[in-house]
Structures are given as structure tokens and as C-alpha cells.
Amino acid sequence: MPNIVVLGAGVSGLTCALLLARKGNAVTVVAKHMPGDYDIEYTSPWAGANVLPMSLDKDSRWERRSWPELRRLAAEVPEAGLHVQTARVLRRQVDVSAGLKAIIADGLYQLSPWYKEVMDNFRELPAAELPPGIHSGCEFTSVCINTAVYLPWLQGQCARYGVRFRRAVLKHISEATAMSHHAGGKPADVVVNASGLLACRLGGVMDRTVTPARGQIVLVRNEAEGVMPTTSGCADGDEEIVYVMQRALGGGTVLGGTYMKGSWEPNPDPNMAMRIMRRAVETHPELTGGKGVEGLDIIRHGVGLRPLREGGVRIEKEEIEGTWVVHNYGHAGWGYQGSYGCAERVVELVDEILGTTKQASKL
Numbered sequence: 001m002p003n004i005v006v007l008g009a010g011v012s013g014l015t016c017a018l019l020l021a022r023k024g025n026a027v028t029v030v031a032k033h034m035p036g037d038y039d040i041e042y043t044s045p046w047a048g049a050n051v052l053p054m055s056l057d058k059d060s061r062w063e064r065r066s067w068p069e070l071r072r073l074a075a076e077v078p079e080a081g082l083h084v085q086t087a088r089v090l091r092r093q094v095d096v097s098a099g100l101k102a103i104i105a106d107g108l109y110q111l112s113p114w115y116k117e118v119m120d121n122f123r124e125l126p127a128a129e130l131p132p133g134i135h136s137g138c139e140f141t142s143v144c145i146n147t148a149v150y151l152p153w154l155q156g157q158c159a160r161y162g163v164r165f166r167r168a169v170l171k172h173i174s175e176a177t178a179m180s181h182h183a184g185g186k187p188a189d190v191v192v193n194a195s196g197l198l199a200c201r202l203g204g205v206m207d208r209t210v211t212p213a214r215g216q217i218v219l220v221r222n223e224a225e226g227v228m229p230t231t232s233g234c235a236d237g238d239e240e241i242v243y244v245m246q247r248a249l250g251g252g253t254v255l256g257g258t259y260m261k262g263s264w265e266p267n268p269d270p271n272m273a274m275r276i277m278r279r280a281v282e283t284h285p286e287l288t289g290g291k292g293v294e295g296l297d298i299i300r301h302g303v304g305l306r307p308l309r310e311g312g313v314r315i316e317k318e319e320i321e322g323t324w325v326v327h328n329y330g331h332a333g334w335g336y337q338g339s340y341g342c343a344e345r346v347v348e349l350v351d352e353i354l355g356t357t358k359q360a361s362k363l
């Protein structure tokens with residue numbers, strides 16, 4: 001049985017571990033942070049998270065391939081913590097006039113996006129449904145993931161397929177080779193690197209093109225009534241964004257947010273929090289029944305750091321100090337909505353390596 005060590009227990013590492021274990025590999029997950037932890041170095045628990053396709057058509061494989069599984073989980077596996085919601089995407093007049101160039105999730109706001117063929121019940125909004133200042137918009141069926149439920153569920157699924165878990169902090173990726181819990185300490189045949197933002201500090205990888213895109217949120221008890229609105233920009237500045245999503249299973253409603261490239265600041269900024277809340281009640285007055293910011297019932301403030309990588313996600317194989325490594329990091333703001341597509345590619349690359357290894361040992 002091939003022996004694989006996955007470095008990382010965020011959504012990327014856990015999804016890879018699950019798919020690899022389901023195929024019959026002996027998998028060990030090694031990580032500094034595990035589901036249940038909240039730490040600024042561990043992005044996954046801070047995500048909303050929902051599915052708002054962000055890629056351009058040419059890079060859409062990861063999101064296209066993930067959607068069927070996320071939709072299935074929402075429909076058939078209530079304990080996974082996903083529920084169906086309607087996404088409402090609004091393109092501001094000012095952003096469309098500027099050619100939709102300066103906005104953060106460029107694929108999401110395209111006038112004729114690739115995902116209109118993929119997401120169920122896609123419709124362009126008629127002019128009568130558009131708020132002032134909005135050029136156009138669309139709606140489609142999506143899901144919202146309660147990450148506080150989903151990550152432990154994913155870990156449980158891994159355990160069901162025999163995945164073992166170890167807490168450790170690695171200085172160098174090659175240390176993972178000796179960390180398998182299977183096969184009596186036999187070295188791993190393949191290491192999967194799902195180290196997220198910390199890929200920029202991990203020996204043997206040290207990817208300096210990985211930087212944080214800081215996301216500040218406010219989690220509230222108010223309900224968003226099944227709709228997840230998001231707007232292509234906001235008047236408060238280029239680093240600020242507007243979105244609302246209600247998590248499944250009583251997980252509260254996430255009000256966002258920010259997208260601050262290069263900022264490692266772990267503490268919520270109170271002024272920013274006020275702007276986030278003001279924008280949320282302006283764009284979504286139903287949240288407080290028209291009572292404004294004072295009608296919000298705050299659970300907590302939060303900050304997470306999206307693992308942004310110049311040039312996009314890195315999913316490829318590389319031999320490092322005699323061990324085959326498959327990288328899967330740099331998912332920025334779409335790690336959940338692309339998780340199954342990326343993990344599927346990781347499995348393909350692992351299979352390629354194991355095929356090669358078998359060939360070589362036959363000679």
C-alpha cells in the first residue's frame with residue numbers, strides 16, 4: 001500500500017488526505033494546526049465560506065470540478081455543515097465603466113461568466129431588481145459552509161478511511177518523509193505539501209511569491225434569509241469588499257470584509273469593523289429589520305489571512321532531497337470552492353509518481 005504524508009490540516013490538506021485514502025493509500029496528516037484551532041497562521045477556520053466562482057474560464061477547472069461534490073454534500077449530508085443559499089452578485093456601474101479591471105475576484109463579476117453554465121438556476125437580474133449605482137447583477141444557487149462544522153467532519157471522514165494524524169512543526173519539507181504513522185516508520189513514498197500561507201517560510205519550499213491577503217470579518221447572530229449578496233467593490237477603498245453569508249447549522253452570519261494584500265496584522269481593526277457592519281446593513285437592511293448597525297448582535301470579530309500566490313495556485317510535483325513532493329498551496333480566497341478539484345489533481349500527480357516509482361523499481 002503506498003505510504004503518503006500530507007503536510008497540512010486545512011481544507012486543502014484534509015481534502016487531499018480523504019481522496020488519497022479513499023483510493024487505498026496509507027495516509028498520515030502532519031500539521032501544526034488541526035480542526036478546532038483558531039490561529040492567524042491557520043486560514044481555513046476563518047473562511048465564510050461559500051461558493052462564488054472567482055477564476056477566469058481558463059483557470060476554472062478547480063472550481064468546476066469541486067461544485068458537484070459541494071452541492072451533493074449540501075443536499076445529502078447535513079452533518080457536513082453545508083446548506084443551499086442563493087448567491088447574488090452585483091456589478092457596480094463604476095466598476096463596469098472601468099472595464100471590471102481593478103476588482104479583486106475578477107472572474108466572479110464578468111458580464112457573461114463561464115459559471116452561468118455550471119451553477120444551477122443562474123439568472124441575470126432584471127433592471128427593476130437592481131439597487132441604485134448597480135450596472136447589473138446575477139443570481140444562482142450556491143452553498144454556504146459552516147467551517148466550524150465542516151473541518152471536523154472532513155477530519156472524521158479521513159479517520160474513517162484510516163488516515164492517521166500527528167501534531168508537529170516542520171522546519172523543512174523533507175522532515176515529512178519520516179513522519180508516516182503507517183508501515184512501521186517506513187519513509188513516505190510521496191509527500192503532499194498543503195502548507196497554505198506558511199509555504200513562504202517552509203524550508204525546501206520558501207515560496208516568496210506567497211503573501212497574505214488579510215480578511216477581516218464580523219460574525220453576527222442576525223439572519224440573512226437565504227441570500228448571499230456580494231458587490232464588485234465599495235466606496236470605502238480598494239482593499240475593502242462587501243459580502244454577507246449565513247452559515248449552516250446556526251453558525252451565525254459572516255459580514256465581510258477586506259482583501260489587504262501583504263498585511264499580516266492579526267488583530268481586528270475597530271474602525272474597519274464599523275465600516276463592514278455599516279455596509280452590510282446598507283446593502284442588506286433585512287439583517288436588522290431596518291434598525292441599522294445597532295440592530296446587529298455580534299458573536300465575534302475575526303481576521304484570517306488568505307494564502308495569495310502571485311501567478312496563482314501551485315499544484316505540481318517536484319523532487320526535493322530525494323523525496324517526491326506534490327504541492328497544493330496558494331488558494332487565496334477560493335480554497336473551499338476549489339478544494340475537490342485541486343485534490344483530484346493531487347491524486348493524479350501522486351498516481352503519476354507512484355507509477356514512475358513502480359516502473360523504476362522493476363528495472
Ligand code: FAD
Pocket residue numbers: 007008009010011012013030031032033034041042043044045046047048049050051052168169170171194195196197198199202214215216217257303304305306307328329330331332333334335336337338
Ligand atoms: P490552511 O488552512 O492555512 O492550512 C495550512 C495547514 O498547514 C495548517 O494545518 C498548518 O498548521 C499546516 N502547516 C503549514 N506549515 C507547517 C509546518 N511548517 N509544519 C507543520 N504544519 C504546517 N474560500 C472559499 O472557498 N470560499 C470563501 O467564501 C472563503 N472566504 C474566506 C474568507 C476569509 C476571511 C478568509 C481569510 C479566507 C476565505 N477563503 C474562502 C479562503 C480559504 O479559507 C483558504 O483558501 C483556505 O482555507 C486555504 O486552506 P489551506 O488548507 O491551503 O491552508
